[in-house]
Amino acid sequence: MPATATDRAIEAVWRIESARLVAGLTRVVRDVAVAEDLAQDALVVALEQWPRSGIPENPGAWLMTTAKRRGIDELRRRAMAQRKQELIGRELEILQQLDQPDLAAQVDDVPDDVLRLVFMTCHPVLSQDARVALTLRLLGGLSTPEIARAFLISEGTVAQRIVRAKRTLSEAQVPFEVPGRDELAQRLSAVLEVIYLVFNEGYAATAGEHWTRPALCRDALRLGRILAGLMPSEPEVHGLLALMELQASRLRARVGPNGEPVLLGDQDRARWDHLLVQRGLAALRRAERLSRALGPYTLQAAIAGCHARAASVEEADWPRIVALYDGLAALTGSPVVELNRAVAVTMAFGPEAGLALVDGLADDPALRGYHLLPSVRADLLVRLGRTAEARDEFVRAADLCANDRERELLLSRAVACGA
Amino acid sequence: MRFMVLVPGNAESEAGEMPSTEILEEMTKYNEELVKAGVMLAGEGLHPTSKGAKVRFDRGTPTVIDGPFTEAKEIVAGYWVWECASRDEAIEWLKRAPFDGGTEIELRQIFEFEDFGAELTPELREAEERLRDQVAERE
Numbered sequence: 001m002p003a004t005a006t007d008r009a010i011e012a013v014w015r016i017e018s019a020r021l022v023a024g025l026t027r028v029v030r031d032v033a034v035a036e037d038l039a040q041d042a043l044v045v046a047l048e049q050w051p052r053s054g055i056p057e058n059p060g061a062w063l064m065t066t067a068k069r070r071g072i073d074e075l076r077r078r079a080m081a082q083r084k085q086e087l088i089g090r091e092l093e094i095l096q097q098l099d100q101p102d103l104a105a106q107v108d109d110v111p112d113d114v115l116r117l118v119f120m121t122c123h124p125v126l127s128q129d130a131r132v133a134l135t136l137r138l139l140g141g142l143s144t145p146e147i148a149r150a151f152l153i154s155e156g157t158v159a160q161r162i163v164r165a166k167r168t169l170s171e172a173q174v175p176f177e178v179p180g181r182d183e184l185a186q187r188l189s190a191v192l193e194v195i196y197l198v199f200n201e202g203y204a205a206t207a208g209e210h211w212t213r214p215a216l217c218r219d220a221l222r223l224g225r226i227l228a229g230l231m232p233s234e235p236e237v238h239g240l241l242a243l244m245e246l247q248a249s250r251l252r253a254r255v256g257p258n259g260e261p262v263l264l265g266d267q268d269r270a271r272w273d274h275l276l277v278q279r280g281l282a283a284l285r286r287a288e289r290l291s292r293a294l295g296p297y298t299l300q301a302a303i304a305g306c307h308a309r310a311a312s313v314e315e316a317d318w319p320r321i322v323a324l325y326d327g328l329a330a331l332t333g334s335p336v337v338e339l340n341r342a343v344a345v346t347m348a349f350g351p352e353a354g355l356a357l358v359d360g361l362a363d364d365p366a367l368r369g370y371h372l373l374p375s376v377r378a379d380l381l382v383r384l385g386r387t388a389e390a391r392d393e394f395v396r397a398a399d400l401c402a403n404d405r406e407r408e409l410l411l412s413r414a415v416a417c418g419a
Numbered sequence: 420m421r422f423m424v425l426v427p428g429n430a431e432s433e434a435g436e437m438p439s440t441e442i443l444e445e446m447t448k449y450n451e452e453l454v455k456a457g458v459m460l461a462g463e464g465l466h467p468t469s470k471g472a473k474v475r476f477d478r479g480t481p482t483v484i485d486g487p488f489t490e491a492k493e494i495v496a497g498y499w500v501w502e503c504a505s506r507d508e509a510i511e512w513l514k515r516a517p518f519d520g521g522t523e524i525e526l527r528q529i530f531e532f533e534d535f536g537a538e539l540t541p542e543l544r545e546a547e548e549r550l551r552d553q554v555a556e557r558e
Contacts, residue, residue, distance in 0.1 A: 012507035016456065218502070225457030252531075275460060275500065 006051045014043055015141040017060045019226075022138050023113035025067055026176050029094045032120060033166035034071075036138065041074075042067035071095075114139070115230045116176050121165075122191040125172045130165035131194045133158055139226070140219050150216050151201065188231075192240045192297060195223045199244050203251070204403075211261045211405035217248050228283070235291035238283045239298030245280030246304035249273040261409050265313040277308050299328045318348035335364045339376055351383040371400035375410060382417065391417035421460070421502055421529040422509045427522065428496035433467045433487060445517035453501070458512060462499040500529070 003011070018039060025035035042063045056062040075095045121134040136142045136150075144162065148155040179187040202216025224241040231237045253271035256262045284305050287298040294302065303324045310316035325341035338361055346354025358377050367373045378393035394414035401407040431438070438446070453459035465471075468486035475482045488494060503509040506528065513526055 008505070008507040009511065012505060012511040015504055015508055016511055222457040222502070226455060229451075229455035229457070279460065 004051065006055070007047070009055055010043075010046055010050055013046075013055065013059045013063075017063055018043075018141045019114050019117065019139045020060060021063050021067065023117040024064060025071075026117060026120070027113050028068075029071070030176060031094070032117075032138070032169055032176075034094065036166070038067040038071045039063070041070040045070070112178060112230075114226070115178055118191055118227065118230070119178060119187055120169060120174055120176060122187075122194045123169065123172075123174050124187070124190055125174060126165050126168055128194075128197070130161050130168070131190070132197055133161045134165045135194050135223070136198065136219060137162055140223060142219065150213065150219070188234060188236065191227070192236060195220050195227065196240060196244070196297070198223070199247070203247055204406075211259065211403060212251060212255055214251055217244070217251060220244060221248055233290060235287045236295040236297050238287035238290065239295055239301050242280045242283035242287055242301035243297050243304055245276045245283055246301060246308050249276035249280060249308065259405055261405055264307065269311070272308075281305055281308060294327060296328060296331050299324050299331070303328075313347075316347070318344060322348050335361055335366045336370070336372075338364075339367065339373060343376060343379075346380060346383070351380045355380045355384065369400055371397045371406075371410070373397075374400070378413070378417075387417040420505065420509075421500060421531060422506075423527045423529055424499040424501060424509075424513060425495050425525040425527065426497040426499075427524075428465075428468070428494035429522075432496040433469070433494065435467045435469075442517070449515065449517055452515070453499070453512065456512075458501050458503060460500045460502050462497070464497040465495060468494055 021039045021042070022032070022035050025038050026032045029035050029038070045066050046059075046063065050056075072095065075091055118135070118139060121138055122131050126134065132151075133147055136147050137144070142150070144158045145155050148158045151158075178184075199217055199220030202213045202218075202220060204212065221241075221244050224237075224244050228237050228241045249272050250264070250267060252273065253267040253269070254262055280301070284298070284301045287301065288294065291298060303321055306316050306321050306324070307313070321344045322341065325337065325344050329337045329341055339358065342354045342357035342361070345357055355377070358373070358380060361367055361373065362377075374393040375397035378390045378397060381387070381390035381393060391414050394410050394417065398407045398410035398414065401410060437443070450459065450462060453462075468488040471486040471488070473484040473486070473488065475484060501509055501512065503512065506526075509526055513524060516524065518524060
């Protein structure tokens with residue numbers, strides 16, 4: 001059934017208001033599951049009433065008042081069914097809090113609620129998958145089917161993940177608060193990780209028939225932009241946003257006419273999204289201005305910034321990129337970063353220097369099964385004219401690669417190396 | 420989806436008068452909301468048309484016409500670029516903007532790569548790319 005104009009308008013209002021609504025209700029009822037149920041109830045009422053009455057002037061306040069009223073009604077009904085003294089203490093408490101007359105006004109006055117909700121949905125008590133699903137649902141305003149489609153998993157799996165996550169938060173009695181100074185850095189890094197995970201799944205899909213899924217990138221960007229508005233003095237928040245804006249600026253140049261991947265060196269830079277490039281560079285400047293020592297996202301954004309400013313891959317400031325990778329490797333100790341550093345060293349100082357570094361990584365257990373290791377090695381071998389060895393490495397990389405489009409690219413490069 | 424929101428000019432904006440503090444405050448608050456919702460990508464106000472110009476193209480000869488422009492309806496005094504999930508969301512945001520007095524604000528969707536969709540077949544895309552390459556070579 002096609003949605004009516006009002007239905008679509010309600011959906012739009014929901015997307016704008018739901019995070020604030022759920023956040024405000026969570027602060028009052030201290031339970032994110034109850035809060036979301038109340039918010040959903042209010043949405044159902046809106047879907048019933050607004051087509052007849054029209055959309056109210058302040059839909060956010062209307063939804064809040066309705067959610068509150070539904071909450072009170074529901075708890076009263078339960079109180080009647082049972083005897084009042086049997087009503088568990090927790091529900092009584094919720095009832096009292098919902099009965100405050102100026103609830104809507106109160107909620108309007110607490111801008112940090114959404115930020116508190118971010119720290120709750122990205123809480124370390126939850127598994128990574130649960131954090132992602134809950135964050136997209138409660139802060140991104142995505143429906144369960146939308147999340148399922150985005151991650152190529154079943155709706156049932158997503159629904160179950162979300163229910164479990166909310167239960168875990170309740171059971172662990174995770175407080176609704178912005179973490180204090182002592183744990184802020186660590187907790188913030190968990191939040192950034194969730195957002196970047198969503199972005200990456202859109203930017204370089206780990207599985208499936210498409211090489212990129214731009215909708216996921218847009219959702220992550222939106223979350224990143226919201227977070228930058230909520231925490232304007234945190235350098236790494238701007239660093240992550242800069243990184244995502246800069247990477248997203250290349251999205252449309254990154255896919256060829258038949259859906260095949262186009263690598264940085266072959267991209268038509270006129271196709272880059274220059275509005276996003278400018279936004280990315282501006283966010284990078286903010287991150288650099290705010291930080292004493294550059295964090296991992298700011299360093300990665302700075303590397304992306306070097307490419308964004310260059311007219312071609314060759315013209316990028318490769319010695320600076322190597323230096324940025326040095327900083328990143330020291331911070332993360334990640335062999336994947338070392339692999340990228342080897343590529344930068346190749347560009348700055350030649351393929352022999354790069355190959356020596358890559359060969360040093362060959363036995364790293366963390367890179368076992370990682371298709372980019374043989375892929376990078378193959379690239380270097382091509383540059384050194386060792387095409388037979390390069391072909392074997394491309395084939396090995398294709399065998400390890402789970403993305404169909406990327407595998408085709410690797411195989412075609414193997415073929416290009418000759419028999 | 421990306422949208423451009425076009426704000427028309429009026430006698431005051433054409434005279435180079437700044438809006439009142441009250442209006443500026445409201446607009447700042449609205450802009451903050453847009454930024455915090457991750458919706459606003461860009462937004463700029465434009466100088467009066469007296470500082471602008473038009474270039475008219477006719478029979479191969481461009482003619483420069485200095486501002487100000489008299490057709491008030493055609494004057495744009497500012498714009499936003501928004502990223503929204505749908506046209507409905509953009510409309511919902513626009514409804515919250517602090518305008519009054521019969522002002523009409525125009526909302527337009529910006530073409531994006533995906534919008535060409537099926538019409539831009541691989542062959543067409545290739546042809547377009549060839550064209551781009553040729554242009555690049557000539558430059």
